[in-house]
Amino acid sequence: MKKYIIYRIADEDIENYNQHELVGVEYGEDIDDAMDRLIEAICEDLSENPEYAGCTVCAYPPEDELNDSDWYQYQMDGVVSPPVAEENIVVPYGIIEQESDQ
Numbered sequence: 814m815k816k817y818i819i820y821r822i823a824d825e826d827i828e829n830y831n832q833h834e835l836v837g838v839e840y841g842e843d844i845d846d847a848m849d850r851l852i853e854a855i856c857e858d859l860s861e862n863p864e865y866a867g868c869t870v871c872a873y874p875p876e877d878e879l880n881d882s883d884w885y886q887y888q889m890d891g892v893v894s895p896p897v898a899e900e901n902i903v904v905p906y907g908i909i910e911q912e913s914d915q
Contacts, residue, residue: 814913816840817847819854820885822905830884833907840913844887848874855891855906865902869894875908886910 817840820833837854841847855872859865871894875887882888885907893902 814840814842815844815847816911816913817844817851817887818909818911819851819858819889820907820909821858821891822888822907836906844875844908844910851889851908855889859891859893859904865893865895867896869896872906882907884909 816838818835819837819839820830821836823832823834836858839847839850839854841850844851852872852874856870859868859870859872870891872889872891875889878886879888887908887910889906889908891904891906893904895902
């Protein structure tokens, strides 16, 4: 069993990891097994933000494992669709994969 720790990445400082906010922890046999729960956790995080009230939110699974990050193994994108806007807001999330101690 693996543990997947989800962080919202601060747009203004992507490399300063201590500025990233922990938003959830999910478990699964592998990333594919945990994916529905990861997507749900990201959507819940976005939905709870008062700034995004009245917006539609969704999240997308990672394309591949990250090879160029010292911290995260995966990156997922949360997407906020305001009712009236020229473009959506993309919020990056970093995922750390660890062996679970459960």
